[in-house]
Amino acid sequence: MNILVTLSDKVKETFLTPEIIQRIEETGKVTWLSGNPPDFTEEVLREHIKGIDICITGWGIPRFSARVLENADRLKLVAHTAGSVANLVSDELYEKGVRVVSANKVFAESVAESVIAYLLSALRDIPYYVNDMKQGGWKSGDYYNRGLLDQTIGLVGFGEIPRYLAPMLKPFRAKLKAFDEYVDAETMAEYGVEKVELDELFTSCPIISVHLPRTDETYHMIDKGLLGMIQDDGILINTARGSVIDEEALVEELKTNRIKAVLDVFEEEPLSDESPLRKLDNALLIPHMAGPTVDRRKYATMAVLDDIDNFISNKPLVHEISAIRALRMTR
Numbered sequence: 001m002n003i004l005v006t007l008s009d010k011v012k013e014t015f016l017t018p019e020i021i022q023r024i025e026e027t028g029k030v031t032w033l034s035g036n037p038p039d040f041t042e043e044v045l046r047e048h049i050k051g052i053d054i055c056i057t058g059w060g061i062p063r064f065s066a067r068v069l070e071n072a073d074r075l076k077l078v079a080h081t082a083g084s085v086a087n088l089v090s091d092e093l094y095e096k097g098v099r100v101v102s103a104n105k106v107f108a109e110s111v112a113e114s115v116i117a118y119l120l121s122a123l124r125d126i127p128y129y130v131n132d133m134k135q136g137g138w139k140s141g142d143y144y145n146r147g148l149l150d151q152t153i154g155l156v157g158f159g160e161i162p163r164y165l166a167p168m169l170k171p172f173r174a175k176l177k178a179f180d181e182y183v184d185a186e187t188m189a190e191y192g193v194e195k196v197e198l199d200e201l202f203t204s205c206p207i208i209s210v211h212l213p214r215t216d217e218t219y220h221m222i223d224k225g226l227l228g229m230i231q232d233d234g235i236l237i238n239t240a241r242g243s244v245i246d247e248e249a250l251v252e253e254l255k256t257n258r259i260k261a262v263l264d265v266f267e268e269e270p271l272s273d274e275s276p277l278r279k280l281d282n283a284l285l286i287p288h289m290a291g292p293t294v295d296r297r298k299y300a301t302m303a304v305l306d307d308i309d310n311f312i313s314n315k316p317l318v319h320e321i322s323a324i325r326a327l328r329m330t331r
Contacts, residue, residue, distance in 0.1 A: 001027065001312060002029050002031070002051055002052050003030045003031070003056065004033070004055045005031065005032050005033065006055060006056065006057050006058070006061050007058040007081065008034050008058065008060050011058040011060070014297045014298070015058060015298060015300060017298050020298060020302065020305070024305065027312070028053070028054070033048060040060060042062045042068055045068050046068045049068060049071050050073060051074050051077055051122070052074060055079070056081065057081065057088060061125050063080065064090050065090055065092070072096070076097075076311075077100075077101070077308065077311050078099075078100045079102075079307065080101065080304065081103050083107035083108070083216070084102070084104065084329040084330045085321050085326050085329060086326055086330060088308075089102070089326050090319075091323070099317065100308040101304050101308075101320050102304065102321050103299075105319060106296060106300040108159075108160035108164050110290070111164075111292075112161050112165035113164075114289075114290035114291050115165055116165075118239070118262040118286070118290075119148060119235070121284065122235050122262050124146070125145050150172070150175075151206065151207055152204065153175070154177045154201040154202065154205030154208045155179070156178075156198070156201065156209070156210045156211060157179070157210065158193065158210035158211070159328075161239070162178060162193075162236060163193075166193055177195075178193045178195060178196070179203050182328065197259035201228050201230065205231075205234075206233065206234045207235045207237070208235070208236050208237070209237045210238040210239070211239070212240050212241070212244045213330040213331075214241035214243050214330040214331055215330070220243065220244070222246065222250075224246060224252070224253070227245075230258075230259050232258055234258075235260045236259060237263075238264060238328075239264045239265065240265060241271070241330055242266040243267050247266065247267045251276045255276075257282055261283070261284070262284040263277065263284070264290040266288070269287075284322060306318065306319075
């Protein structure tokens with residue numbers, strides 16, 4: 001098998017180990033591209049894809065467009081070490097019969113873990129008390145905080161991340177509700193989750209975690225009306241994409257000091273120094289690092305390498321992304 005590795009030098013630093021590099025080298029005849037975006041252009045990919053059976057990709061790689069595929073005379077598998085493939089694949093790629101796998105499950109599991117961390121931090125006011133202690137403070141006699149046990153949590157979207165998150169929440173005896181137009185009630189029930197309409201989720205769940213992809217359909221789906229439905233003292237967590245929430249409307253809602261928000265993603269990134277979110281005590285801000293944590297990145301590569309082995313051995317692919325599924329992933 002002829003293998004093309006198109007990981008940028010920056011991605012290689014955390015997605016490859018000496019053992020992984022050796023494993024790739026032992027799989028076939030390997031061509032390694034070097035450089036960082038913008039070095040990896042459509043023309044570079046087109047030039048190197050000729051005669052390649054398997055292409056290993058990562059963040060910052062151009063789309064497999066019709067022009068690139070004109071030279072893809074042998075391409076059979078694209079193995080993406082990141083999560084979403086929406087900006088990588090094309091109709092022409094699938095029409096050509098090329099199969100696609102990604103490390104989406106590895107990414108999703110790590111992001112699900114982050115939701116637990118963010119939620120506990122917000123419920124227990126951990127950032128506040130850490131900062132207060134460093135400034136010589138101590139808890140007041142009438143302090144109040146909350147825990148995760150026996151909470152009701154609403155999941156907006158029920159894709160890969162919530163399917164990891166739901167089992168993680170079981171030890172906390174959380175009651176889970178979810179909204180997703182593309183997932184039926186029976187599937188949600190398998191995870192112990194009740195399917196509800198979006199309005200009901202926002203009015204009945206004191207904790208809401210957003211897990212929608214960034215698409216034209218989901219742009220500002222969580223608007224002023226829905227934000228106003230959140231219960232007093234509610235917590236809104238977003239580890240999906242910033243554009244799913246109307247950020248301006250969220251700022252206005254947070255200014256009432258009625259709810260808290262934990263935001264890992266923003267409409268514009270990096271977040272502007274002048275963003276009003278930076279000035280709000282009830283907004284816990286994280287610079288887009290929900291997952292995968294850096295230590296998990298090698299596992300993302302290992303997951304797609306497992307599927308490369310499966311492909312070569314004519315075994316079922318564990319991490320395959322169909323054309324329909326790719327359409328619903330974050331762009």
